[in-house]
Amino acid sequence: MSYSDIYGHEKQIEILKRAQIQERVGHAYLFNGAPGIGKRTLALEFARALNCTAFDEQNDACGRCLSCRKIEHHNHPDIAQIAADGQFIRINAVREIQEQMRFRPLEATRRVFIIDDADRMNEQAANALLKTLEEPTVHNLLILITARPHTLPRTILSRCRQMRFQPLTTADVVRYLRDKLNMEEKQAVLLAGISGGSPGLALEQNKDETIAGRQEILNMLGATRSKNPLSLLSFASFFGRDKKEIKLSLSIIKTVFRDAMVFKETGRQAMLINQDNMPLIESLSSRLSGEQLIRNIALTENAAETIDLNVNKSLTLEVMAFKLSL
Ligand SMILES: [Zn+2]
Missing domain, CATH: 3.40.50.300 (P-loop containing nucleotide triphosphate hydrolases)
Structure with missing residues (x-):
């Protein structure tokens, strides 16, 4: 070293x-x-x-x-x-x-x-x-x-x-995972995306449960629509109770909104974190405006910050769900 x-x-x-x-x-x-x-x-x-x-x-x-x-x-x-x-x-x-x-x-x-x-x-x-x-x-x-x-x-x-100290760039986390663990590019991009610039968190999440849990969250997100209050409530309750687990889920859906925005602007699949979920990304990027997607990103970030302050978690998530454009 x-x-x-x-x-x-x-x-x-x-x-x-x-x-x-x-x-x-x-x-x-x-x-x-x-x-x-x-x-x-x-x-x-x-x-x-x-x-x-x-x-x-x-x-x-x-x-x-x-x-x-x-x-x-x-x-x-x-x-x-x-x-x-x-x-x-x-x-x-x-x-x-x-x-x-x-x-x-x-x-x-x-x-x-x-x-x-x-x-x-x-x-x-x-x-x-x-x-x-x-x-x-x-x-x-x-x-x-x-x-x-x-x-x-x-x-x-x-x-x-x-x-x-600032979180690392996604590119630096990818490089870290590739160098240290010989991880394949796809997996490294995915983990770097949900780690929020923390190689430590990326390593911690490098396990099958995270990958399976991520897909469930993405499926749930794909099935949720703003017009349907009941689906919003069940979406909010899906994040679990544990602070760390909730924050991870928020970070996952943030990458989806980010991807939808990048795809909307560039049309390029290669730059996306969730390349294995193209139908979801395509659907969000065609349904929502750039502004709505940016607002969604800010809402998930705010919710994560609020959860850190130990306030009522389910209320925070419900409020977020009702404000999101889905
Ligand atoms: Zn020396």
């Missing part, structure tokens, strides 16, 4: 490289952005670059020195990944960080603590971490990772250099 093996995030990589060259690496960073897009991978790569003993002219870790290899195999004594124990990251985990920080690193130039899902710190853990952030040390670096920065105390946010 090196920076050049990371998919997307070119701007963030540039910022980290520059900080290292100019010897202006901060003592705490917050990487925020959607789950599964490579924040932790990049944090580890940064740790490798900072500690590589044969740093190359591209300002990238060499991948061969002892430090690089130890970090790659997760057995470097000074590079720690902290994750939630059950639902929370508890104060003991933070105390352990503080205990280690009292001493110089064993092998590293800079010891790195990567705190995954930092928003899961309970109040005591967050308070303890705040003390650590208030007393920076030269040999230590903290990287907090989260998809929900707004749930972290402001006092913590203000003491970290914040870096925002």
